Amino acid sequence: MIEAILMVHVLFGVGCVLSAMWVLADSLNASQANASRIKWLSRATALCMWLAFLVGGYWYVVFYHTDKAIILKGPWPFAHNYFMETKEHFVITLLLLASYLPIAASNNLAANKDARRLVRCVAAMVVVVALMAEGHGSLIAAGVKVGLLTNPH
Amino acid sequence: MENNTLSKSTYSFGISLAVCAVLNAALVIAKESSKSVAGGMQKITGHHWTTHVLFVFAVFMVLGWALSRKNNNTGPVISTTRLIQTVAGGVVAGIVIILGFYLFAD
Numbered sequence: 001m002i003e004a005i006l007m008v009h010v011l012f013g014v015g016c017v018l019s020a021m022w023v024l025a026d027s028l029n030a031s032q033a034n035a036s037r038i039k040w041l042s043r044a045t046a047l048c049m050w051l052a053f054l055v056g057g058y059w060y061v062v063f064y065h066t067d068k069a070i071i072l073k074g075p076w077p078f079a080h081n082y083f084m085e086t087k088e089h090f091v092i093t094l095l096l097l098a099s100y101l102p103i104a105a106s107n108n109l110a111a112n113k114d115a116r117r118l119v120r121c122v123a124a125m126v127v128v129v130a131l132m133a134e135g136h137g138s139l140i141a142a143g144v145k146v147g148l149l150t151n152p153h
Numbered sequence: 154m155e156n157n158t159l160s161k162s163t164y165s166f167g168i169s170l171a172v173c174a175v176l177n178a179a180l181v182i183a184k185e186s187s188k189s190v191a192g193g194m195q196k197i198t199g200h201h202w203t204t205h206v207l208f209v210f211a212v213f214m215v216l217g218w219a220l221s222r223k224n225n226n227t228g229p230v231i232s233t234t235r236l237i238q239t240v241a242g243g244v245v246a247g248i249v250i251i252l253g254f255y256l257f258a259d
Contacts, residue, residue, distance in 0.1 A: 061200050085255050088202055089181045090248045092209050093174045097244060099213075100170050107159050114157045114233035118167075121237050125244055 012052035019045040024123040030109040042105035049098035070147040079143020087136040161228025165220035171243025178250035
């Protein structure tokens with residue numbers, strides 16, 4: 001059951017990527033017709049990121065020490081020493097970026113070229129950094145797996 | 154008709170985001186380089202990472218709010234191009250510092 005927490009973490013992470021991607025695509029053709037959708041999707045991006053962050057943070061603080069021990073005893077210690085150490089810190093920047101997206105999208109995108117440029121830039125960075133976090137997460141999970149395969153408990 | 158002004162929150166929280174992205178990286182280096190810093194952060198909330206998150210987010214909110222009060226409540230006066238460069242530069246610098254620090258220095 002505890003593992004379900006990690007699945008929820010990944011689910012909201014994917015939700016953050018998809019909604020930010022949608023904001024990016026919609027902002028390329030921003031008009032009065034899709035202005036409301038862009039605002040709601042930017043809020044959905046921030047909400048998904050916050051939920052992924054809180055669920056993942058709870059896992060990290062409460063349960064991760066067991067996984068960490070398995071990773072460090074296994075053949076892929078870098079899964080913790082590099083990928084977890086970097087991920088746990090750059091996701092803080094991702095959280096701020098995702099929180100900023102609704103602020104940037106609150107401007108009148110249909111009539112404001114500069115606002116469109118800003119939203120495209122922020123949404124693109126959310127997508128890239130969130131995909132990076134997903135990749136890091138998969139390597140951390142693989143580190144636990146190879147650790148368990150090498151040293152079955 | 155094009156209207157190229159942005160809200161004061163867009164400018165102030167954008168600058169705050171750039172500053173906090175670099176502050177986040179600086180805090181990583183301080184924490185990993187000094188056991189007393191890491192220990193102090195551990196003591197405050199029970200986990201160094203929780204303290205780290207709360208500190209960076211609190212600075213983001215307070216700095217964003219403070220910047221929006223500048224210039225008689227009109228917020229910072231910079232061009233949108235400069236704002237985009239600041240946000241992108243701060244975020245990229247912060248993340249590259251973290252990735253590079255654990256790759257080469259730690």
